[in-house]
Amino acid sequence: MSRIAKDKYPELFADDRQIDRRTCKRIVPMKVLVLGLCRTGTASICEALRQLGYETYHMTSLFENALDADMWRDAVEAKYFGNGKPFERKEWDQLLGHCSAVTDFPCAAFAPELIAAYPDAKVILTLRNVDSWYTSTINSIIKGMNHPGMKVLAQIDYIFLRRWYGMVSRMMDGFFEGSFEKNGKRIFQEHYEKVREIVPKDNLLEYTAGQGWEPLCEFLGVEAPSTPYPRVNETASFDERIQLILKKSLWQTVRPVLSGAFFVGAAFIAYRLIGV
Secondary structure (H helix, E strand, O other): OOHHHHHHOHHHHOOOOOOOHHHOOOOOOOOEEEOOOOOOOHHHHHHHHHHOOOOEEOHHHHHHOOOHHHHHHHHHHHHHHOOOOOOOHHHHHHHHOOOOEEOOOOHHHHHHHHHHHOOOOEEEEEOOOHHHHHHHHHHHHHHHHOOHHHHHHHHHOOOOHHHHHHHHHHHHHHHOOOOHHHHHHHHHHHHHHHHHHHOOHHHEEEEOHHHOHHHHHHHHOOOOOOOOOOOOOHHHHHHHHHHHHHHHHHHHHHHHHOOHHHHHHHHHHHHHHHOO
16 A cells, blocks of 8 residues: 555545444533435535544544444344334444534434434535535445446445445435435435524534635634635545555455465455455
8 A cells, every 4th residue: 555545545545443432431522413425425515624623524534443334234224124222322422522613424324313312413415415415425325336346345334335335225225215226316305405494594504615714713602714615525435445455455354364475466466356
């Protein structure tokens, strides 16, 4: 893995913290719920919130603590498939208690629950044209989840990818009612309408990344930085992350059982077969 990649996506190369969140509790107040769906500028606003001093949860946070995927899987199973007890404030505090802000999936898949658990938190909806969003999601997330290498490694990487892929697959299946292609646009619109219905207007900001710092900071009551608002090319960064995830998964899966020239040869063959 190149030094450039490690500097660009440090969360993918961080040591797994191995924290069982069910043993945790809230240590900072929850202040901001960004509940727009993925591919609506969530990576950019995540970076913006971090620059403003908010410890922010994002899908990429799971790469730093693989066990999070197990607890998210429990939440998904309970809400969307009736398996287990739905999460309440106690469970959300355990899972997200180290964070003062959330954005992106899987958090956005639990918008009503998080709004109910944290009624004092400010709510932000990141916006995007539904047709543009649909196309972007097909070309990134759906494409990535269907990558042959992803499916192969999800069966053998017990450390991370099996957990993450299993949780995300079930979440997408539940949230989009069994088919993103058939239901994606309708669910997108219903999601935004639902958030608008349950959040008071004075506690809701509808935001696009092109608006920059001013409306975001005014809404949050903080001073705007002098630096430019972060711009994350989500499609390009997603594609790069998928490739890095697959390479890292392959490496950590086969390295413990292979060595020397045999490892090099086997890894080369696997790279060719998996397409990473």
